[in-house]
Amino acid sequence: MDCPSDLFQQQPSQVCHFDLYHSPSESTSTGPIISPLLHPNSASQRWGGYRQGQCLFSDMPTQEEEQEVDADRFGRKSATGGTPIPQYRIGDRRRGSGDWSQDLLRVKQLRVDSSVKREAEAERDGHRGRRSVAQLESAEKSAEERGRRKKSREGRQRQRRELKLQLEETRGKLLELQRKVWQVYGEHHVEEEKGGEGDDGVMDETAEMFSEGETDDHLSSGLYPPLGVNEKNHESTGSQNSEVFHEPPVDLDLDMELDGGGVWLGCSLVHGEWENVGGSEKFAQALKQELSSAVARVIDRVLHLYAETNQTPPSSAMLAQEIPTSRTIDPDKKHRPGMAVNMTDQAEALPLVAKRAQEKRHPLIQGRQKNLLMPQANSSLPLLPQPHLSALLPPRSKDSFLQSCPPNPPPLPLPLLHYTMQHLFTRSLSSMPLHKDGLHNEPFMDFRSHNPSFPPLPLLGQLNPPLGDRGRDEGMRVGIDGGDSALYLVFSQYPIFILILCHCVIDCVCVTHFLNSLNSQEGLSPCHLKKAKLMFFYTRYPSSNTLKTYFPDVKFNRCVTSQLIKWFSNFREFFYIQMERFARQAAREGPVTARERGLRLSRNSELFRILNMHYNKSNDYQVPDRFVEVSEVALREFFTAIQSGRDADPCWKKSIYKIICKLDSPVPDSFRLPGCPMDTHRMV
DNA sequence: TCCCTGCCTG
DNA sequence: CAGGCAGGGA
8 A cells, every 4th residue: 555656657548648647546655645745855765764763743653663563564474464465566567456445455454353352362372371360361461452552544544535535636736737838838839730640649758758658667657667668776785575565766955955943934934943843744735735836937937938838929028037946948949840940931031130139039040069178179170280379379368358348148047047947857857768769969958968958067167166066056146147046946846846846847848949949049239249259369260160169158040150250351451551650661661670679569669569459459458478479470461472573463362371371370268158258357 | 053252332 | 230142061
């Protein structure tokens, strides 16, 4: 009866893909479900965690009694009957669900029989020995004791029934909410994929994450890891109970969440308060309420966003407002083939200005993220072997990144939320038997490898304290608004709840990409222009890939890319014009004077001032020596070409361009982040 | 054909 | 700085 896996033992045919979980009418016990929920440390407990001595409910079975119960439950031969009760292990899904009720009755019956037999045996033994008054008295006492225990047992059973009722009620609510999700999401989905796949395919898109490979038994159980995995784990423990009671597959660092003090659950209850008399009931009620409302909130937000997606594209302001509170995820391109492509194509047919509004919601170009935080993307331009030049490069450490003009919307909250979603979901999903390649191959899912496929990680690094594994979790909280911290705590401390929600929330995983795409803007701002100009100090001929790498907050499409390229083209134009102009001026002044000066580009020179004014107008970035060096090379090349009369050739500049394009140097890492980099030298 | 570049013009 | 255009390379 108390098999904790009964909720996860659904027959494949029974599993509705959009069910959060089932409400098996045969489910007879709330213990394994409720008790881990009620124990903040449940992650480290077995599912029968309520067996621990420190019971939440004062009238819960004592440890001793529960050991007895366990002995029966786990199929140990009962003391007297010797009737083995079959061991039902997690994963034994072939049993009909109705069998559980039968088993329950059998177990109860056996327990009663066992108790009666023990009593009879004791009495028999008494008759064999010498009868004494003392023995009679002890028999009376034991009879009283038995009566008390019987009453206690009945009380416990009554309470379990009540808890069961409450649980089923909650189940009903969850089911109802989940149906709502399906109604909206399903319809939305059918519309989008009409003409593509059949309705079945539409329905199964999310569900197949769970059901794909139905041949895997554990998969069809939906919410539980493969038996073999747990068996392996528990074999090493050697614990008898552990062979039957499997630990929840969720790896949560709960002690991290519990600071020893009170844990605020957002329901006006503090850990410790519910340990008082009657507090357990209070806590259970409050917790259930909190869980229900948490589910409702999550679903509401999903619905809200999906509704928005189906209507008009929101403005940036709307998005900026929406995002911090809506942890929802958009179906990405993989999940909705054709959608992004079509929209892009449509957008391409529009004028640039109109496109920008149209493209508000375009999913991110897949290739864009690949190059994020890559070492150096413009390696296609071979560097001349000039070690002295590289030595002139400013040390990267001095490049601090300050969002002097943050792009809109502000990038900070989103990455945090992005990470929150990733972390939250992958923590629970990573231990689930999902073999959906499309999911696991998603770079954003691979948070464990510190995959830098999304920009937030460096931003997380800006948080205080710096985020390690633990710190990142703290960062998660930072990213969640205050009202949602309760939700976060509920999620993080009750793995079973995560598992239950996952079925619904799996729909939302793809929304992570959407959040990521919301984090970038498709238009270029003056801030981007400023950044591009500063980048020109390092690279005069950036490839489009380089641009994508160093403008992570820009949603790239053909127009944006060509606009950025055009900017650099204009920068080069201005640069070469100035070089030619000053080279001609030097040539006019006479070759001797030019040689005397060595055609050096002093930082006090007029040329330097002009260049600095053009590319670094606010003068808040120190012009790198490398750029001065490259400028000198260009100046010299122009000078010699003019001196030698090569400028008569209409293509005389091309050779100079070739030289200059080889002098591109790596752009500092600080440029990889959104916003404008600022030089610390100017800060001091 | 697409992408990049440079030149010219406004 | 942007638009248009032409040329060249892959």
